[in-house]
Amino acid sequence: MRSVRGWVKDTTGGLPTTFWYLWTGTLINRLGSFILVFLAIYLTTARGFSAVEAGLVIGLYGAGGTVGTLTGGILADRWGRRPTLLTAHIGAASMMLALGFARGLWVIAAGALLLGMFAEAARPAFAAMMVDVVPDRDRLRAFSLNYWAINLGFACAAILAGFAAQVSYELLFLVDATTTLITAAVIFLKVREPHRTYVPSAPVPGTRARGGLLDVLGDRVFLGFVLINIFTALVFLQHISMLPIAMGADGLAPSTYGTVIALNGILIVAGQLFVPRLIRGRSRSHVLALAAVITGVGFGLTAFADAAWFYALTVLTWTLGEMLNSPSNSTLIAELSKPGMRGRYQGVFSLSWSLAGFSAPILGGLVREHLGDSTLWLGCAAIGLAIAVAHLISGPARERRAVELKRLANEAESRRTPTPTPGPLAASQAA
Structure with a gap:
């Protein structure tokens, strides 16, 4: 019992209050995250679109x-984290409601475009x-806890969306919009704009001090990491676009897909909080590979x-x-970002x-339609394997x-903090 209490304290203790409000908002928002989970099924069944459409x-x-991520990152640095988050959440909730009542391919396509812009603008600010609010020593724990909340929700x-879809697809959009607005309310009432330490744009090896977003785009080491993650995401996002279509082709109901994909969140909820202790002290490049x-x-x-049962096995794997991948990725991004430009x-x-x-569902649909399911999944x-090799090669430069x-x-922080002046007693003793 003591060991369990000690583990809970080591995992959750000492984190700032602002983090827990952000964590709560994440959990609430994800509890209603119905749309992306069932968008492919909604489009192909309720709207009769083809897999390519x-x-x-x-x-x-x-x-x-x-557009949203770049805009959100710039606004987070210039305008502030809090106002960017509030605007993004309110805009996303509005577009969710609009998309739920949209009809016609191009109207729905325009709604999806705007929803993506608002929803993803919140990601860099968050x-x-x-x-900003979590000290460096606690970030692995904090990101793991937040990821745990994401997957619990x-x-x-x-599971809930699978049954709600059988009642009404419009209900999915309504609940998602409501939880997004509740998250915005938590941020508005409980979260303040954090203090930020600005680091001069002094160049480090492999970068040029150009100012603003150009500094980030000139950082070859960071951009290499971003490129690797694009390929990681191309594989991972097939579970949203092509996996439900593949299961439907095998005669499985939408509720079955909901149950199977829920295993992803259940496994993470059951085991994610043990991951920081498991990977602590190990090479991040090896873990990512x-x-x-x-x-x-x-x-x-x-x-x-x-x-x-076989689809469930693949999801668990x-x-x-x-x-x-997730906690190692999050801590590495934090360490590769200049404090004054973290939003960017x-x-x-x-x-x-x-x-x-943008690319994964289109490429996945084209490969599946022209080359077949086996080529799509074996290609993933x-x-x-190629991503693993890339992490091993590029890891030392990132570290x-x-x-x-x-x-x-650290140098910028020490310059910001004034050196205390010795008092008369200390001066006389020194004399």
């Missing part, structure tokens, strides 16, 4: 996210605020799945890779997910960059 609409969500949402291999194998196994760095990194969100396995940026941040 559904992929196009989901892709346009990603295209809107591309991540930057997390880094996702697991519940996937292992995560890529496991993820690739999980998606590759989908080529042979034809029953609910790639979820293990996701559990290793988070925005550019989020851009990798938005680009993949091959990409996973050197993280050390250099931490040194610059």
Whole structure:
């Protein structure tokens, strides 16, 4: 019993109050995250779109996210984390309601584009605020706890959405919009704009001090990491676009997909809080490489799945890779970002997910339609192996960059903090 209490204290103790409000908002928002989970099924069943048309609409969500992440990152640094989050959540809730009542391919496509823009604008502001309020020593725990909340909400949402869809698809959009507005209310009432330490744009190896977003785009080490994540996301996001279509082709009901995909969240909820202790002190590059291999194998196994239990096995496999990937990714992004430009760095990194969100459903739909399911899923396995090799090659340069940026941040903080002046007693003793 003492060991359990000690583990809980080590996992959750000492984190700032603002973090817990952000964590609560995340959980509430994810409890109603119905739309993306069931968008492919909604488009192909309720609206009668083909797999390619559904992929196009989901892709346009990603295209809107591309604009949203960059805009959100810039606004988070210039305008502030809190106002950016509030605007993004209110805008996203409004577009969810509009999309739920839209009819026609191009009207729905335009709604998905705008929804993606607002929804993804919140991502860099939220991540930057997390880094601002949580000390470096606690970030692995904080990101793991937040990821745990995301998946607790996702697991519940996937199961509930499967049954809600059988009642009314419009109900999915209504609940999602409501939980998004509640999250905005939590931020408005309980979260203040954090203090930020600004680091001069002194160049570090591999970068040029150009100012603003150009600094980020000139950071070759960071952009290499972003490029690797694009391929990771291309594989991972197939579970939203092509996996429900593949299960439907095997005669499985939407509620079965909801139950199977909920296993992803359930496994993370059950095991994610143990991951920080498991990977603490280990090479992040090795952890990320292992995560890529496991993820690739999980998606590759989908080529042979034809029953609910087999699909469940594939989900459980790639979820293990996701559990290793997420906390290592989050802490590394924080360490590769200059404190004065965290919003921009988070925005550019989020851009990798938005680009993949646009490309993954379209590419997945084209490959599935012209080359077949087996080629799609075995191709995902091959990409996973290539990602693992890329992490092993690029890892040392990333770690050197993280050390250099931490040194610059410490120097900037020491210059900001005045040196105490010795009193008369200390001066007389020194004399």
